[in-house]
Amino acid sequence: MSSKTQDEGTAVAVVGVGRMGKHHARTYKQMSGVNLKAVVDFEIGRAQSVADEYGCVAYGSVQEMLESHPDVNAVTVAVPTQFHRATAEPLLKRRIACLIEKPLAATVADAKALVGCAEEHNAVLQVGHTERFNPAFRAAEALNFNARFMQVERVSPMTFRSLDVGVVMDMMIHDLDIVLMLAGSPIKSVDAAGVAVLGEHEDIASARIVFENGCVANITASRMALNTERRLRVFSESGYINLNYQTRDGIVVHTDGGNRKALAKVREQVAQGVDLSDLDYKDIVEVSELKFDLPPGEEDQLTAEQASFLSAAKHGSRPTVDGLAGFAAVDAAERVVRAIKEHTWEGMAGSALLNGVE
Numbered sequence: 001m002s003s004k005t006q007d008e009g010t011a012v013a014v015v016g017v018g019r020m021g022k023h024h025a026r027t028y029k030q031m032s033g034v035n036l037k038a039v040v041d042f043e044i045g046r047a048q049s050v051a052d053e054y055g056c057v058a059y060g061s062v063q064e065m066l067e068s069h070p071d072v073n074a075v076t077v078a079v080p081t082q083f084h085r086a087t088a089e090p091l092l093k094r095r096i097a098c099l100i101e102k103p104l105a106a107t108v109a110d111a112k113a114l115v116g117c118a119e120e121h122n123a124v125l126q127v128g129h130t131e132r133f134n135p136a137f138r139a140a141e142a143l144n145f146n147a148r149f150m151q152v153e154r155v156s157p158m159t160f161r162s163l164d165v166g167v168v169m170d171m172m173i174h175d176l177d178i179v180l181m182l183a184g185s186p187i188k189s190v191d192a193a194g195v196a197v198l199g200e201h202e203d204i205a206s207a208r209i210v211f212e213n214g215c216v217a218n219i220t221a222s223r224m225a226l227n228t229e230r231r232l233r234v235f236s237e238s239g240y241i242n243l244n245y246q247t248r249d250g251i252v253v254h255t256d257g258g259n260r261k262a263l264a265k266v267r268e269q270v271a272q273g274v275d276l277s278d279l280d281y282k283d284i285v286e287v288s289e290l291k292f293d294l295p296p297g298e299e300d301q302l303t304a305e306q307a308s309f310l311s312a313a314k315h316g317s318r319p320t321v322d323g324l325a326g327f328a329a330v331d332a333a334e335r336v337v338r339a340i341k342e343h344t345w346e347g348m349a350g351s352a353l354l355n356g357v358e
């Protein structure tokens, strides 16, 4: 990084300023020590309006942007997923650090190529799995529980966006990244079912993933729900975690201390045949709040993600969510989609198109 760049702050750009890219531009603009130089979108009018709002320069292509701003050394890539590889490869080849929105790529082959390109050119590649920076998840992660069983729901009403991909690549990918990380073991088997309601891709999916270490994750994703719910439950020997990604909070029940004593007592009473039907289970369990304060200035999880990315870019260090993690999530998603296609109901193929929701 040149000293000129350090003096002015890290020179960054955003490629693709649609729904997600606009948020990236806004948060970069608000961060201290960061100099948002340019936004790129081949819809030049869109790029121009974002550039006007955040005081930077608009370009219609990455090439033009690099010709005018060779000092840009960190870029968010927020174009539609199918264009991630074509957009990011020229940047990685110039050793420009890339924060590529999730999923890393639309196919395992593209994801692998991006990881290979970053490695070959020694460029920093981070993947935008934003939930890793959710304070509730950060609190859960800090507990370091050995996950044995996970129950995950991510459901929301239809937004009529991202219909070019199914709900697995669009929404479940967040949870695949999280469960892969918490399980810390390769996938042994995947069983899944799903249905396409509006188009050719699945809109509702349910997967059961078994890991080689015996950990099991049951994950449900739907973009056809009436309410929004994004929840993770983790069961382990050390305790139980129930977190809400949306409200960014949760609870933890530890299996040691007071809970161990209380459960030992109840176990003894059950063995003695004592009638406990009047006992309120919730009165005997000690519940603690899941709490994690993001560092000042990073209270917003996208800002925390970008701060982590820029730190990796500055020091050339391994990012929190690196290319391999992004690749693993895409690989798992492809396995889930394959399992959905292989699943059959009597008289109905997997990922069948339902004619309306009853």
Ligand SMILES: NC(=O)c1ccc[n+]([C@@H]2O[C@H](COP(=O)([O-])OP(=O)(O)OC[C@H]3O[C@@H](n4cnc5c(N)ncnc54)[C@H](O)[C@@H]3O)[C@@H](O)[C@H]2O)c1
Residues within 6 Å of the ligand: 015, 016, 017, 018, 019, 020, 021, 040, 041, 042, 043, 046, 060, 061, 078, 079, 080, 081, 083, 087, 101, 102, 103, 128, 129, 130, 161, 170
């Ligand atoms: N982290 C999250 O929670 C989250 C949420 C939504 C979307 N995303 C991801 O962000 C990415 C973008 O999604 P979106 O909903 O913002 O899409 P979008 O369609 O709203 O925006 C994409 C923008 O990229 C532009 N574009 C397309 N191809 C381009 C190219 N080759 N060069 C320059 N600009 C180009 C389009 O004109 C458009 O303005 C996707 O990968 C998506 O999966 C992540």
